[in-house]
Amino acid sequence: MPDLETVLAALAEEMAARPDRGEVASYIPQLGKIDPQRFGIAVALADGRMLVAGDADEPFSIQSISKIFTLTLALGKVGDALWRRVGREPSGNPFNSIIQLEHERGIPRNPFINSGAIVVTDVLLAGHQPREAIGEILRFVQFLAEDDTVFIDKDVAASEKATGYRNVALANYMRAFDNLNHAPELALGVYFHHCAIAMSCRQLALSGRFLAHGGKSPSTGHSVISPERARRILALMLTCGHYDGSGDFAFRVGIPGKSGVGGGILGIVPGIASIAVWSPGLNENGNSRLGSIVLEKLAKAMDWSIFAP
Structure with missing residues (x-):
């Protein structure tokens, strides 16, 4: 298994150089002012580690997340x-x-x-x-x-x-x-x-941990929701979390996720990680263009698809 910190650093460097960044959500005037060059990612792991790259501490509008x-x-x-x-x-x-x-x-x-x-x-x-x-x-x-x-x-x-x-x-x-x-x-x-609501990738990744851990807060061990309800929310994220691009995201990335037109995506790898990525430019379905690409590459590199044997 490759080193996650190395993978994240390489992905952040690759994303910084990509010219095809999508279009910001200009139909909401405040979002249209955001610099499309921004990119951040944070991964909150089950063992308590937090790994970040890029603009992971810059607050952004989470929108539909x-x-x-x-x-x-x-x-x-x-x-x-x-x-x-x-x-x-x-x-x-x-x-x-x-x-x-x-x-x-x-x-x-x-x-x-x-x-x-x-x-x-x-x-x-x-x-x-x-x-x-x-x-x-x-x-x-x-x-x-x-x-x-x-x-x-x-x-x-x-x-x-x-x-x-x-x-x-x-x-x-x-x-x-x-x-x-x-x-x-x-x-x-x-x-x-x-x-x-405005959050950084680091804050958003922390907020999603309860879904990665069967409904429990990993910090306290206390239940936020039942394991069954956590599974059902994850199922909805997988099938509906990216609007009419949900099927393609499930096909390419293979983890539950929820996007927002502010350019953020929260992805959950059950039992392993909560991932927040932000890149303001959107694809044709209103999902972060680079965010979707980087999650596909990250899931492939770490073998994090929920469909893996």
Whole structure:
């Protein structure tokens, strides 16, 4: 087995020199300002080691990666009743498609596309004011990262609110089918804020460790969620975590992952590692171009596919 530290250093050097970096998510103006040359990676290993390369300590907007954490919280609140309001199937469509939502009468295909994540956010709003729900989500992520410097980038949240007309349409459409219990603007306010959580690769890798360790925090040994629930979240990450590029990511990389249009990807190798990679340029499916490439190369070099014998 090659030395992981050497592999990471070589990959970071290779990625720094690549010209084909994809396009930043300019439809969210604040994200359009990010330098596409940035690249970072962090690997939190089961033995407690943290290996990093590149811009691993630079905070970035995690965007849809936050949907892992809101799904975890929502399942803790309502359990399997959640699946009456959101499905568990890959979408095969862009993450903000309204056509599929119309065809399926307001029931989102899965919790990782925008409509599904808005329903999950609606669940977290129950009994709370939006500010309280936002605080609960942020505290949970800070708890997982063991770092209270994780923050919400208010400029990114404001930028999303100012331009998120498609998400407004999705929320109103689901409300029309009684699949949103709160006013659309309240659910969307919380949604835009949790997508604007800013973290570094190091912090994000630490936040994903509970999924790599059967639902337990490796630092304390305490259970965050049950092993069964951790497996189910990982299954959804594998099949739905990269929008309509999920099948290709599973084929090429072979580990559960969740991407965000900020250019981050959280990948989980069960029992072995939690990996966070960030490169702001996106491919045609809205996933980090270099992030996807480097995870494919890393999984191949370390034989980390969950399909390995």
